[in-house]
Amino acid sequence: MFNYTFHWNQALKALPQMLDGALVTLKIALLSMAIGLAFALLLTLFRLSGSRILSGFARTWIEIARNTPALFQIYMAHFGLGSFGIHLSPFTALLAGIAFNNAGYLAENFRGALKAIPDTQTRAGRSLGMSAIQAFRLIVLPQMLRVAFLPITNQMVWAILMTSLGVTVGMNTDLAGVTQELNARSFRTFEFFAIAAVIYYAIAKVVTLAARLIAWRMFRY
């Protein structure tokens, strides 16, 4: 039933344009991870703070971020806030949506990582004369980041793939946006989508391999 002749040479002409789009994709993913990590750490601290308001805030954020689709979060950042007169550009809305999602998931990763570190270590630190903050910063945090490192790279890959949802809020410079536009112009759907899939795959693969290399260098006992 599949009746289609591939025109690869035509599609490959657009490769430079698509690679430019891939750079934008990578940029959004990296930025969203940086912002997400900062907020995740903050949420983790909120949870540990013992304050009911702060931990309630953190819990609500994590619940929404993890239990609603990323598409919905990005759509709300653009059209939801838009109906209140707050106008985020497609780039900002996409970044905000993914960063929000990242923060929720990463905070959960951090929580799991914290559980892997025995309480006795903190107590040992305290008995050596460290303050509570010192014990957290010098003993718990480095170990927590080590345990959470691979889940963090996992989230990074997920962030790269989530950038493709930007087309729903009018994003046209990232890889998915560029692909969609090339497709609309020429109708060579399968060529452009296949190339885009290969590029997404390559980016994700490079990120995981790089992360493994870093983990191998940094976390040797």
Place this chain on the structure above:
Amino acid sequence: MKTKVLALAALTTALAGPALADKLDDIISSGTLRCAVVLDFPPMGSRDANNTPVGFDVDYCNDLAAALGVTAEIVETPFPERIPALMSGRVDVGVASTSDTLERAKTVGMSVPYFAFEMAVTSNDKAGITSFEGMKGKTVGATAGTFEAIALEKQVKEWGEGEFRPYQTQADVFLALSQGQIDATVSTSTVAQANVKTGNFPGISVVGKAPFDTDYVALFTNREEYGLINYLNLFVNQQVRTGRYAELYEKWVGGDLPDLTVSGVYR
């Protein structure tokens, strides 16, 4: 002996019939015509209060099915998914307000034009845009993959200022426009009027014509299905000849009937 064998071979071939039925045969023998229609594009295609597909394109598909003596099946396809739907065999024909660009004709087979659009500028009342030129330097948007989106993006690049944003559906464009996320849009005048009239998108109005070429739209099917394309061409011609085109235009759009021919050249 030899002649007997040959005669037998000839007889078998004749009985077996032609080995290849084309798409036109397939449609007639299956009894169903599956049309790709965009239902996010009033008055060409939309859903009524009972969620039933209605619109010019829907009626056009039904007419085509009636002419073929089969039943019509409307397959909803958003603009970017028209071609994948055809290529993957989910639909037979696109009755989906598809502009007949040369670039696209490399991929699908287009009939002669069955409808023609003029382009209108719709703006947010707060943006202070009163004409097409007023959009220079502003944030504008349109439905990704449409004739007007391609033309508008090119125009924004030519102006060298302002920003262009493609949205996935026509409804998203008008939502963004109504919220003030974009200052203006170019869409087909029929769609602009239909959307302003619904009252779902407050604070927007149609402010003028866009000086783009007339957007002729065609029916499409697989590029190599000459039999079917030939039938579609005759069907479009008959729709105009019998006055059905004018009737449908009056029913869904109203006003001056657009001419489907270009003077000075054959199609």
